[in-house]
Amino acid sequence: MTPEARAAEFDAADPLANYRERFMLPDGVIYLDGNSLGALPKATPAAVQRVVEQEWGEGLIRSWNDAGWFEAAGRVGAKIAPLIGAAPHEVIACDSTSVNLFKLIAAALQMLPGRKVVLSEPGNFPTDLYMIAGLEAQGLATRRLAERDRLAQALDADVALLMLTHVHYKTGAMHDMAALTRAAHEAGALVLWDLSHSTGAVPVDLNGIGADFAVGCGYKYLCGGPGAPAFAFVAERHQAELQQPLTGWFGHAAPFAFTDDYAGAPGIDRLQCGTPPVLGLAALEVGVELIAEIGVERLYGKSQALSEFFLESLMAHGVALELVSPPRSAERGNQLSFRHAEAYAICQALIARGVIGDFRAPDVLRLGFAPAYLSFADMAAAARHLAEVLSSGEWQRAEFRERAAVT
Numbered sequence: 353m354t355p356e357a358r359a360a361e362f363d364a365a366d367p368l369a370n371y372r373e374r375f376m377l378p379d380g381v382i383y384l385d386g387n388s389l390g391a392l393p394k395a396t397p398a399a400v401q402r403v404v405e406q407e408w409g410e411g412l413i414r415s416w417n418d419a420g421w422f423e424a425a426g427r428v429g430a431k432i433a434p435l436i437g438a439a440p441h442e443v444i445a446c447d448s449t450s451v452n453l454f455k456l457i458a459a460a461l462q463m464l465p466g467r468k469v470v471l472s473e474p475g476n477f478p479t480d481l482y483m484i485a486g487l488e489a490q491g492l493a494t495r496r497l498a499e500r501d502r503l504a505q506a507l508d509a510d511v512a513l514l515m516l517t518h519v520h521y522k523t524g525a526m527h528d529m530a531a532l533t534r535a536a537h538e539a540g541a542l543v544l545w546d547l548s549h550s551t552g553a554v555p556v557d558l559n560g561i562g563a564d565f566a567v568g569c570g571y572k573y574l575c576g577g578p579g580a581p582a583f584a585f586v587a588e589r590h591q592a593e594l595q596q597p598l599t600g601w602f603g604h605a606a607p608f609a610f611t612d613d614y615a616g617a618p619g620i621d622r623l624q625c626g627t628p629p630v631l632g633l634a635a636l637e638v639g640v641e642l643i644a645e646i647g648v649e650r651l652y653g654k655s656q657a658l659s660e661f662f663l664e665s666l667m668a669h670g671v672a673l674e675l676v677s678p679p680r681s682a683e684r685g686n687q688l689s690f691r692h693a694e695a696y697a698i699c700q701a702l703i704a705r706g707v708i709g710d711f712r713a714p715d716v717l718r719l720g721f722a723p724a725y726l727s728f729a730d731m732a733a734a735a736r737h738l739a740e741v742l743s744s745g746e747w748q749r750a751e752f753r754e755r756a757a758v759t
Contacts, residue, residue: 359728386722390575437557467512507539519549519685576636600625654723665735
């Protein structure tokens with residue numbers, strides 16, 4: 353049976369197939385970059401238009417109260433919470449992933465004043481490492497990196513914080529969150545998880561593993577749009593003593609008292625800094641609600657099936673690329689990454705055919721499987737296109753090999 357025939361059978365039996373109609377996807381495009389920017393839910397334009405035309409246009413400043421703008425960050429955070437195994441009062445939707453990382457790294461260091469080391473791994477997402485470097489430049493932190501299989505051994509009495517990305521952005525490899533959180537706590541350290549490639553994609557249980565802190569973005573699997581607000585998680589047991597360094601007015605206990613001295617708001621609201629981005633939160637809320645409706649467990653199950661079928665389809669076409677993602681689907685997130693010296697050109701050739709994946713330097717072709725809107729037919733077609741690109745050598749054309757400033 354051909355991959356196309358098998359795909360038709362799988363799609364006919366897929367209980368999530370109808371959700372594809374809830375997203376805006378261009379005709380003739382197979383979108384394998386949802387792990388970088390999620391597709392647009394069809395309900396989002398109307399939701400944002402309502403906020404713009406009615407709440408802003410007609411309600412004007414009254415909408416901070418009448419339309420619930422003041423509560424938006426906490427309301428959206430509470431809707432994200434069950435997707436990551438947190439309580440509603442432990443998550444706030446605000447700022448960017450980078451800013452939230454800075455806040456929580458600094459807060460963790462302040463909670464353990466006798467320790468300065470922030471432990472992570474080489475090859476972690478750059479902004480995570482850059483945030484450590486920024487605090488290190490101020491003399492507040494010391495960065496230590498250890499390979500994935502040596503992280504537990506690198507935990508000692510100097511480590512204040514273990515900071516890792518659950519699903520690796522380049523390879524898709526997943527850490528054992530429970531084991532590493534337990535190891536850090538046994539060493540007297542705190543743990544901060546970056547869930548940017550996990551939230552809405554793979555099951556996460558922050559309270560089940562006893563996590564301390566977490567961050568994540570809203571524009572990948574949560575489909576909140578480019579630059580969507582991120583979120584931050586602080587376990588309830590830490591909220592009373594948490595001192596975040598960016599003491600902006602929206603994190604104040606009484607922001608409209610306009611006093612000269614800062615007093616942090618109780619609970620998770622303290623993690624806010626400046627005025628919340630109401631339009632961004634409106635778009636994010638639609639995506640969060642849709643992903644929650646589908647269910648993370650069901651999404652992850654389908655993504656595993658999609659990635660396994662894609663690999664089988666490649667084999668059927670005789671394609672043998674070096675897989676840098678874990679070969680077992682249970683050990684990776686919703687992506688497959690392949691190494692090839694000409695990965696950039698291959699990626700561009702695929703995009704020209706309407707198969708949108710992405711490239712990660714220096715030599716990785718990364719394909720994301722966002723199961724809310726991808727089909728098994730997409731997998732069969734994408735595998736065929738990749739096989740044809742490789743066998744025809746069309747990636748060698750000059751327009752595919754010339755790299756733009758932004759890729």
